[in-house]
Amino acid sequence: MAGVTNAPFRLVARECGAGPLTSEEIDARALLQGSARTLALARSLPEERPIAMQLLGADPDVLAEAARRLEAEGADAIDLNMGCPVAKIVAKGQGAALMRDPLGAALLFRAVRKAVTVPFTIKIRGGWDDRTVNAAEIARIAEAEGVDAVTVHPRTRSQQFTGRAPWEIIAEVVDAVRVPVIGNGDVRSRADARAMREATGCAAVMIGRGALGAPWIFSDSTEPRVTRDRRRPSIIRRHCDLIEALIPAGHALVQLKKHLAWYSSGLPFAARLRQDLFAAADTTQVREIFWSGWSDAGASA
Ligand SMILES: Cc1cc2nc3c(=O)[nH]c(=O)nc-3n(C[C@H](O)[C@H](O)[C@H](O)COP(=O)(O)O)c2cc1C
Numbered sequence: 001m002a003g004v005t006n007a008p009f010r011l012v013a014r015e016c017g018a019g020p021l022t023s024e025e026i027d028a029r030a031l032l033q034g035s036a037r038t039l040a041l042a043r044s045l046p047e048e049r050p051i052a053m054q055l056l057g058a059d060p061d062v063l064a065e066a067a068r069r070l071e072a073e074g075a076d077a078i079d080l081n082m083g084c085p086v087a088k089i090v091a092k093g094q095g096a097a098l099m100r101d102p103l104g105a106a107l108l109f110r111a112v113r114k115a116v117t118v119p120f121t122i123k124i125r126g127g128w129d130d131r132t133v134n135a136a137e138i139a140r141i142a143e144a145e146g147v148d149a150v151t152v153h154p155r156t157r158s159q160q161f162t163g164r165a166p167w168e169i170i171a172e173v174v175d176a177v178r179v180p181v182i183g184n185g186d187v188r189s190r191a192d193a194r195a196m197r198e199a200t201g202c203a204a205v206m207i208g209r210g211a212l213g214a215p216w217i218f219s220d221s222t223e224p225r226v227t228r229d230r231r232r233p234s235i236i237r238r239h240c241d242l243i244e245a246l247i248p249a250g251h252a253l254v255q256l257k258k259h260l261a262w263y264s265s266g267l268p269f270a271a272r273l274r275q276d277l278f279a280a281a282d283t284t285q286v287r288e289i290f291w292s293g294w295s296d297a298g299a300s301a
Contacts, residue, residue: 001208002084006041006255008242010048012235013211018218019204021051025081025095028057028066042070052077052121056084058093058104060111068115077119077148080112082138085125085157096157100128102141109145119148123184126169129158135169136176143177151182151206161209170200182206190221213262215239233294236263244283256283260290267297 002024005013010021023041030038044051053075057063067078082105084095091097098105113120122142127133139150154169155161165185174181183202187193188210196205211217216228216235243255257277264270264277273293280286 012239016215016218025056050076052079054079056081064111064115071116080122083125113146121149123151126154126156139173149180153184174201
C-alpha cells in the first residue's frame with residue numbers, strides 16, 4: 001500500500017508471520033529516470049525476502065525495462081498494478097485504467113513476461129465500473145501470456161474502496177484460470193481469511209487495511225489470546241524503532257504519527273489521542289504521547 005507498506009511495516013508483518021510481501025507501487029518511468037524517491041521505494045532488505053516489487057505504468061517498453069532492473073536488484077517477483085483508482089494515475093492510463101483495454105493489457109503482459117525470469121503477477125480490480133466487470137477476461141488473457149498468479153481486489157474502479165468487496169468476482173476468476181488466484185478485500189481477521197478461501201476457492205489471501213495498526217493479523221491463530229495480547233506492545237515498539245532506524249528523519253516523524261494513530265484505534269479516547277499524536281513536534285514526543293494513552297487505556301505497556 002502506497003505510503004504505508006514500506007520496509008519497517010513489511011518487516012514487522014514478516015516477523016508477525018506474513019508470507020510473501022509486496023512493495024508500495026513503484027512508478028516504472030520514474031524508476032528509469034532515477035528519481036531518488038522512487039529508487040528508495042524499490043529498495044528492500046534481505047530479511048524481507050521473498051518480496052514482490054509492484055510496478056505502475058502503461059508503456060510496455062518502460063515497464064519491461066523497469067521490471068528487468070528490479071529483477072537484477074533482487075526482486076523475487078514482479079507485480080503489475082492494474083487496480084490503483086487514483087484520478088491522476090488513471091488519467092495517465094495506468095492502474096485500474098489498464099482494465100479498460102484488454103488488448104493493450106495483453107501487450108504489457110507479453111513485454112514484461114519476456115523481460116524477467118522471476119514470477120510475474122498482476123493485481124486487478126473487478127473492472128472499471130459495474131457495467132464493465134471484466135476481471136475473469138483479464139485474468140484469462142494474463143494466463144495465456146504467461147502471468148504466474150493473479151490477485152483480485154473485486155471492487156470496481158468506480159467503487160474505489162467503498163461498499164462491500166464482492167467476493168463472488170474472486171470466485172469467477174478462480175473458475176476462469178488455472179494459475180493461483182489471490183483474493184483481496186475486506187479481510188480483517190484470520191476468520192475472514194478462512195471465509196474468503198472457502199467462499200471463493202482462492203489459493204491465498206492478501207491483506208491490506210486489515211493489517212494497519214494490527215500486523216499481528218498475520219500471527220499464528222493457535223497461540224492463546226493472552227499471549228498474543230501481551231506481545232502487542234513489543235511489536236509496536238519494534239515497529240517504531242524500525243521506522244526511526246530505516247526512514248529519513250523528517251519522513252520518519254510522519255510515519256510514526258500515521259502508524260501510531262492506527263495502533264490507537266480501539267483505545268478509549270482514540271480521537272483525542274490521535275489529535276495529540278498529530279500535534280507532536282518530534283519522534284520522542286509522539287512515542288511518549290502514544291504510550292501514555294496506551295497505559296491510560298489500562299493496556300499493559
Ligand atoms: C492507503 C492505501 C494505499 C494503497 N496502495 C496500493 C498500492 O500501492 N498497490 C496496490 O496494489 N494496492 C494498493 N491499495 C489497495 C490495497 O492493496 C487493497 O487492494 C485494498 O485496500 C482492498 O483490500 P483490503 O480490504 O484488505 O484493504 C492501497 C490501499 C490503501 C488504503
